[in-house]
Amino acid sequence: MFLPTLLILIFLILFGTMIRAGFSGAPWVPTFNKNLLASFKLADIKARETVYDLGCGDGRWLTAAARLTGAKKIIGVEISLLPYVLAQVRRWLSPNRARIKVCWRNFYQLDLSGADVIYIFSLPKVMAKLEPKFKKELHPGARVVSLAFKLPNYQPAEVFKATANGMPLYLYRF
Numbered sequence: 001m002f003l004p005t006l007l008i009l010i011f012l013i014l015f016g017t018m019i020r021a022g023f024s025g026a027p028w029v030p031t032f033n034k035n036l037l038a039s040f041k042l043a044d045i046k047a048r049e050t051v052y053d054l055g056c057g058d059g060r061w062l063t064a065a066a067r068l069t070g071a072k073k074i075i076g077v078e079i080s081l082l083p084y085v086l087a088q089v090r091r092w093l094s095p096n097r098a099r100i101k102v103c104w105r106n107f108y109q110l111d112l113s114g115a116d117v118i119y120i121f122s123l124p125k126v127m128a129k130l131e132p133k134f135k136k137e138l139h140p141g142a143r144v145v146s147l148a149f150k151l152p153n154y155q156p157a158e159v160f161k162a163t164a165n166g167m168p169l170y171l172y173r174f
């Protein structure tokens with residue numbers, strides 16, 4: 001009796017947080033590996049910069065950023081428990097783990113004033129909700145790269161259309 005109850009509880013916790021993330025932000029859909037490099041090139045990430053993936057999923061953008069860019073600090077924020085655990089495992093397996101941090105947090109409640117680059121793959125309603133936060137908190141020179149969806153009231157500085165799955169990458173400069 002104890003074991004089935006425990007398994008049901010674990011299932012509810014893992015998948016309950018995924019369902020909540022799907023409603024509050026976006027469901028977990030990983031970025032294609034080929035698009036990771038395109039996002040780094042578009043953001044033009046430099047050494048000593050602090051970069052964020054808002055809603056980092058399984059952490060693939062974080063470990064690739066650590067391997068392929070000189071970013072000093074690479075921070076992933078994830079609200080859903082299962083991808084958060086996978087991102088932590090990925091971080092531990094990375095030889096660059098000292099530069100990577102994964103937080104189990106709601107990105108709406110995060111202070112973004114220290115971010116030089118933000119990567120996000122989310123939904124239009126999330127972009128609309130984050131836009132005033134970006135405007136208020138991001139320092140001049142900070143960049144946002146968004147896969148698939150635009151910020152509603154900003155003009156992208158660049159658009160990269162040739163991604164692996166046909167979804168555009170938008171670059172915003174603040």
Ligand SMILES: C[S@@+](CC[C@H](N)C(=O)[O-])C[C@H]1O[C@@H](n2cnc3c(N)ncnc32)[C@H](O)[C@@H]1O
Nearest residue numbers: 021025026029030031055056057079080106107
């Ligand atoms: C489309 S997936 C992108 C995953 C990852 N960035 C990638 O590109 O592979 C969006 C992620 O955002 C997470 N998410 C949704 N709302 C969130 C919130 N308010 N705070 C933190 N993460 C959130 C979801 O759980 C999901 O993993």
